[in-house]
Amino acid sequence: MQDLWALDWRNRGAAMGEPWYTRQQPTAIDAPYPVVFNDDVAALLDVDSARARREGYAEVLSGNRMPDGAAPVSHRYGGHQFGVWAGQLGDGRAITLGDIVNARGQAYDIQLKGAGKTPYSRFADGRAVLRSTVREYLGSEALAGLGIPTTRALAIVGSDAPVYRETVETSAILTRVAPSLVRFGSFEMLFYHRQFDQLAPLADHVIATHHAEIAAIENDAERYRAWVAEVIALTAELVADWQAVGFCHGVLNTDNMSVLGLTLDYGPFGFMDSFDPEWICNHTDEAGRYAYNQQPAVGLWNLGRFVQAILPLLADEPDAAVEVGQQLLEDYRGLYDRAYLARMRAKLGLCDALDGDADLIERLLKVMAVDGADFTRTFRALGHVSAAPRATGAPFADEFVDRDAALAWLADWRTRLGETDADDARRAERMRLVNPKYVLRNYLAQSAIERAGQGDYSEIERLHAILRRPFDEQPEHADYARLPPDWARGLMLSCSS
Ligand code: AMP
Ligand code: MG
Secondary structure: OOOHHHOOOOOOHHOOOOEEEEOOOOOOOOOOEEEOHHHHHHOOOOOHHHHHHHHHHHHHHHOOOOOOOOOEEEEEOEEEOOOEEEEOOOOEEEEEEEEEOOOOOOEEEEEOOOOOOOOOOOOOOOEEEEEHHHHHHHHHHHHHHHOOOOOOOEEEEEEEEEEEEOOOOEEEEEEEEEEEOEEEHHHHHHOOOOOOHHHHHHHHHHHHHHHHHHHHHOHHHHHHHHHHHHHHHHHHHHHHHHHHHHHEEEEEEEHHOOOOOOEEEOOOOOOOOOOOOOOOOOOOOOOOOOHHHHHHHHHHHHHHHEEEOOOHHHHHEEEEHHHHHHHHHHHHHHHHHHHHHHHHHHHHHOOOOOOOOHHHHHHHHHHHHOOOHHHHHHHHHHHOOOOOOOOOOOOOHHHHHHHHHHHHHHHHHHHOOOOOOOOHHHHHHHHOOOOOOOOHHOHHHHHHHHHHHHOOOOHHHHHHHHHHHOOOOHHHHHHOOOOOOOOHHHOOOOOOO
């Protein structure tokens, strides 16, 4: 276990330098104070969290005091935003202190989000507000608790230095931790600026650090093709993970797509309450480009932009490269469908695969959509229902207004369970492990944010403690699994952060 300020920094971003990374010191902020610190992520980094709390982490994790040996950088990337090439974006307020390798050989970048202006800040202030920082902290740890790949959050540091959004807000800095923060847009930036020679070094950097087996492929074109196939597979798996828990990212621009298939950049994301396949969690996305049911197709569209950007790596001849790229992309749909179906079968407690399963799942989702049944509660409740034909349909049917529709579906489900999945206790246990009881509902995040605004961070801690084990019953916290209260129905979220 080490001191936070005595980590062994590798500084590979600084070593790579331009055009991928620019050296950038954080801008000091007034009187930073501790808000929350995450023992789980500290453990990933082999950081002694008791000592960090005792000796104070706010100076280092605000960027006011640079740890010895760290060479901080900001990353240059671009991206397609809402379908349009947006040009250069980059880390406008994120400064990566450096990267480390833990005792298990796992590599992590450690980044301060909200640490001041960078060459990529454009007209913005380089700061983050407490509100959005709390959402990212809880959102990323909630997905981690669900076992979904994501960037992590080590800590939040606050400061009373004002930041100006629609109103004056409290500033905060989030320490974000991830094996890599390279995005689809990192490659697009090089492609659109015709810096084709700079594509390979960045790809090699990602492959060498994160894909040992692929790195061993000697032929360049073959190695890059294997890597692209991996990025496509990781993306398909990630989107299937989101769909299976009713998670909507909200801003799936290509600059927010991780090449490691991590959930990245938490803005107006949301977990669905009442099931609506067309649910839009970002109220500035009026056309619903990033609606819940669009996410699988958006994954493919974004991969198309990524593959286009790295075409020069796939073959020498442009036409051949296009052909290879298209072939690789063709695998996405099948990979996604299989990943999604596997997760939904598990949610229904099915051990084996039968032809009619996709239809059974679709019909349940339809009944839920017509009824507006709560996504999380409905699946959780299904795990408590007996397979016996004459047994009660409670508590599953209780989640519906139209009980008859729910019971009709339940009869089909019972028939499908048949002999193989008929053992209630065993199936209940399997289903418990894939159907969470607790998710970060918007109103729960909102309550934690409001309390944090008054200097009370206990609700962030409490929510985090619940969400880090979302599959456990935790009867003492049953209130956190309730339907949202009426006041929460009109909650609006936008990109403002
Ligand atoms: P995001 O919506 O957080 O994914 O950000 C989109 C782009 O805007 C990225 O290039 C960010 O770095 C940049 N950005 C967002 N907020 C700020 C800010 N307050 N200061 C500087 N850059 C920002
Ligand atoms: Mg972003």
